[in-house]
Amino acid sequence: MMKLWFKSGKPWIWLNAAAVSTCLIMVVGLLGLITVRGVGHFWPAQVGQYSYEADNGKQEIIFGEKVDATVTSLAAAKSAGYKMAENEDALIQYQLKTGNRDVTGADFRWIQARRVKEENYPTNMMVIERREWGNFYGQLLELKENNTVIASGEQALPIVQEKLADALIMFKTINTLEKKEIGAVNYGLERLRLEEKKLALENHLDTEAKQRIAAQKTDYDLKYKQYQTQLAELYQKIRQHTLVAKTESGASVTIPLAKVVRVYQPNAMGLFDKIGHYGVKVREFLTDEPREANTEGGIFPAIFGTVLMVLIMSVIVTPFGVVAAVYLREYAKQGFVTRLIRIAVNNLAGVPSVVYGVFGLGFFVYILGGHIDTLFFPEAAPAPVFGTPGLMWASITLALLTLPVVIVSTEEGLARIPKSIREGSLALGATKFETLWLTVLPMASPAIMTGLILAVARAAGEVAPLMLVGVVKLAPTLPLDGNFPFLHLDRKFMHLGFHIYDVGFQSPNVEAARPLVYATALLLVLVIISLNLAAIVIRNNLREKYRALEG
Template identity: 60%
Template sequence: MEQTQTPQMIAQQLVAGDTTTVRAYVKSGQPWIWLTAAAISVAFITTVALLGLTAARGLPHFWPADLLQARYEQPGAAPVPMLAEVRSSEEVTAARLLDAGLPVDPQRDLYERLLLKIGNRDIGGVDFRYVVSDWLVDRQTPADAVVLERIEWGNFHGFLDAVVVDGNSVAGSEAWSAYQQAQRRVDALRGDIRRIEKKQIGAINYELERLRLQARRLEIDGKTRESHPEAFAPLDRRRDEQGAKYEALRAELNALNRDIRRDSVRVRTVDGQQRTIALAQLVHGYRPNRMGVLDKTLHFFGKVWEFVSDEPREANTEGGIFPAIFGTVLMVMIMSIVVTPFGILAALYLREYAHQGAMTRAIRIAVNNLAGVPSIVFGMFGLGFFVYFLGGGIDRLFYPEAAPAPVFGTPGILWASLTLALLTLPVVIVATEEGLARIPRATREASLALGATKAETLWRVVLPMASPAMMTGLILAIARAAGEVAPLMLVGVVKLAPTLPIDGNFPFIHFERKFMHLGFHIYDVGFQSPNVEAARPLVYATSFLLVLVVVLLNVSAIMIRNRLRERYKALDH
């Protein structure tokens, strides 16, 4: 039996001058197998490291850090009391601190610098500050320190003095439990207000706008209230009904707004400043220095859930990113529905019907070159063709009553999906055509010999066997489309979308609406945010979530592909 040559044995033979065995080893292809394995290992390790980095930089943002109370005594300046979270620490050189104008000892090599989240941006103007660790003295972690997350102005760091509930002040040891009860009540009221404003009043406004456009359409057709009162009467009746509903909801909404502004808290900063904050302005409150590991873990998962299920606020540096997740997934689904049949039909024509001559080769070259065109070029094409030409034409033909306001003649999720479908079409075509080419010719001939037509053979034999390759093309298309940003900036994505493309108003899916996207959200928070330090962890957290969304979409497609592959594996032999 021939002995298997190991890399160690080959190395020894090479040192001994036995080049014959080395050449045989190279010809066997084993070195290329090892190189391929090494490349795959490097790619896998790099991917895992990238995911680990984004998770390590982003997820700690949701962990409730302890509040450190200390006094900052910078030489030559008055002491400043602080109550802050320690976000990060780093070693910096004395020369760097001297360049910043800090009075440090130039003979000393390194200093520790801390990044503190001091909160209270409405008082100090900033909520982050770098300090030199040596000058932060008299450190302690007071148990009664509180963090209050506000709708505006970020977090408040301080101490809770009293809670005013229905005009009655609760102070002392009962203040915190009174605050928690009052906050739960305010949260319930806030949910009722959001339901009335976004769903019920939003539906009424949507219906009133439809009635206005219908009346405008009658006027365009030459009908007036004097000449055709019977045409306008149903519209007026429905408008009156919607107006009555609106008045009732407005009265209920006014009552809820008065009720939610009833309670407040009296708080105190670390330097003794008194503040009164309405509970309607607070999202959440907690005392991190009294929380155990279990409480902090529950708080962490609660904040992660808020991040993936809530709407953004404070210039996208606070709150959640649910609209961006929803927009990304919906756009990818619409793109997949559009690109899959067109890609399969194009590949089917090129492989099964087209004459394999110079023209077909030119088409294949054009398809391959199309995959290398910069994505921003597709965005420009989508803006010019889909939005201005196609969308503007639809508005002129079917929505003249909306003029001059555009309906489909403006960037929206439909045009963004079509643009990305065009961008990813070459990937689907190439992958599908490769799958069709791998099907043995004998399989086609056997189907034809049994009396099936060519169309029946393609539909019942060829396409099912090529379906794993089709899914491979779709997987690659999803992976690319979910992360694209440049073309979307021109054809539909926005910084903040007030309404989702899907809601309870007819026709329920609104293809003309603009939408949010995770990739653009990362760009906006990372490069356009006015609060850089608050945005930095959200950039990592959103990047990590985008990767998870892409992985989830790809895993779903891979599972379908594997099932198809197992189903039609027997037909390959």
């Protein structure tokens, strides 16, 4: 019976089903973990006040929010050196996010549950999100304007919120002036410098050119002085207000309102207040720039860089992949050479991505980029323009990496089109090119689109080659802005995949950055899932459109 059962093949069917089920469970579990940790990061947690017995027996007060808990068995706790009472069967410890890194030197602290003598959640507990040093946990004492107290105690909170709203508006104005307006002035001055140097190299720097360049420099200098005057006034206004808060030790800490992002009391917030706070935090995460070494704030530059790179890569890889597949299937003589090319294409799909990065750095950046700089940008020497990693070389490298996927998918689509379609078109008087362009390629478009979206999905998650050909930890400007020529292919950019790696493994404060890693990973997974779902929808629509012709 067992031999017949094995010969029937049913055991292998069940084994395959078990393997698939196990993989699905692991994938769903991983996505569930990322979702819970990532989505929950933005919810305002309650901040507790703990009366805690320290190692020396003294009582101390600790402010913080619970972020993790561990349970250690009695035997493991004793082996670790903990003194356990006879009535204790396990050691429970809590990890608290205590913030106040500028005061205590650490953001997190582990405490033992058995040493907590009292735990309560006062409504006046305040959380201050800062641009530097992370969160501050404490209680509001007073608000000052030019070192003069204008409000104190609980009555100061509404005034703090009002002054903070004004400070945030001024901060956005300062940011716009520094990055957009003054940035445009500096960009214009640099272009004038390069133009002057280029004219000098070509022996065309005559008196008229010197006067024109000098006049433009004067205009830029005038604008720069005007912006500097505005900045000085804004900085003077934004530095007028400071708030004083009490820490867990009872010490007073002065915090400039210019360095504050948000002030709230989570223990006093209702459900709808928390939902509103959650929405604001999610919007900030998606639309703002990062701060605190990428461990706080938003990830919009990484989202923008990822999408822009993928779009440029798609524009590059699609024509090359389709043309290569058309040649192999429609024009090339099917023989040894063609089979050899197909084998090479399939093998390219298995090459590690970091090898593409090394090739891109050596060939595209140093050789092509270096020659482009020598031929077209000699005035920029010795500073490289295209002879350094940037957006264009990253896009081309990923286009080369994903090219086999597009070629194979397109060729399979062309192979599925019946020969009678081509013969009928030729019989009606169409040329081979017209048949290919008007009949064959439209019918193969489902396979072409599927290959393209699969290539996009892979490119969106690649990190190793990008580390060599253009991605950076923090880009000072976006590759797309209002300065001519608007799209700057030579600039470095940020990427979601590299952002996850950097925050998770290179951050100076890994514990504080861990929730942001989950949130960014969830966003990247959602982007890739969306691309794959779009591939399915597009493929099905095109397949239904041309099903009648195939019949």
